Amino acid sequence: GFGAGGGGYGGSHDPFTGGGAYVPSAPTAAAAAPTAPTFKYLPMRTPVAFETAKYDGILRKLSEFGAEEGAAAEVAAACNGGDPPGASSIAALAAHLESWPVDKLFPLLDLCRMAALRGDAAGVSREVASAMAAACARSVAEAPRLPANVLTAGRLFCNAFRHEVAQDAFALRASEILDGLAAAA
Template identity: 35%
Template sequence: GGAYTPDQGAGAQAPKKHTEVYVPHRVGALLFDSAKYEGMAAKLGEFNGALSGTPNALSDQESAALQGLFTSLQSSTGPPSGALSPEGLAVVVKMLAWPAAQLFPVLDLARMLVLNPAAAQSLTGDGAAALRTAITTAAAPPAANQLTALRFLANCASQDASQHWLLANRPEVLDMFTECSSSSNKNVRLALGNLLVNIAVMTKQAADSEGKVQCLSAAVQLLESVDTDDVEAIFRGFVAAGTAMHADAQLLELGRDMGLADKARAFASCPTAKVADCSKEILAILGA
């Protein structure tokens, strides 16, 4: 409304117009795209040795294919671009069946591979069954498994094939990983926050009402679970919640019912500017 209203304040200064900065999230997927490949390769070699004599162990041929994959990955800076060998990718799919104690470096490698279009297609296509099993295993502690799984899931937002897979598996993924909001590991909580922001964006774009509800609920659980000084997780919780609710009357009503306005008020004067600003945006869209 451009209707005239008399000045409510003592001075004639126009009120500052609220400008959306953080909600809804618009600046691309939140990714984990740097890696220490040498350490990863060494750990996979060590764990393969520990599995020697079991069906999970790699043959010499498979080990060579994996080494070739690492050579390709190390030749490009940043996220892996270009062609990656199908043989190497097949070995990664095989390793997704490794036991829980040896799983985290496999998921860490998959996290980088899923940033590549062909590898994303391979992991979520031919590798879908193995991937689902690995993700289910990794939802439980140790934290190293939860962390690498959550980072992999967040990175699924980068490519069409893996986005499609993540949306299709979203109900189970969020059911399994929302409990990580009370993890004692700060990096696990941060990775969950990134995943929730990415899922909020995808469910909003897909006009997936059920997905937005589940994402909002998970974001509220994150906000309720973390300590008040965990500003990065709190920020992501607010961004995810705000993105899920934005321009959706039903979701905004749900957010009010979940007590989001009180949570946002509690952080509106947070010394971390982005948390304070995002809290105020939440209050603005809730009309609170």
């Protein structure tokens, strides 16, 4: 067809020099065998991870939504290479994951995304990983799906497969999370 840059007869054609202009060829005797399609992105050989975060912005939004600043800051410090957070901070994180309204989950999911990368160094136990997976699924479960939740839940899902504890919890809810993400597309 006559598309932008495509020339008039299906090939590349330079309108200024005539280079690449259509030149009829002799008909071929036999058509070439079709080649198998190649996929650019699948199968994925290297897992995708989202390794950077703006902790100040995450903490500011969590504070705005009413999170305990000390607990969130302690978990954020652990995610950023600091000491593992205390048991009370982890308990507060798990409690917020289970109780926060869906429209306010995205900064908490973002903090969990970074905690999932560090695994047990950020205090991620089986219980916390299960709460993270449940919150991730809940954030994309029903319409209307908030774009911030969809984006952050997808990133958390990717990062969860870096450590075995989180991987196990997210594998149990994988179809639920992926169905929610697909419905948002």
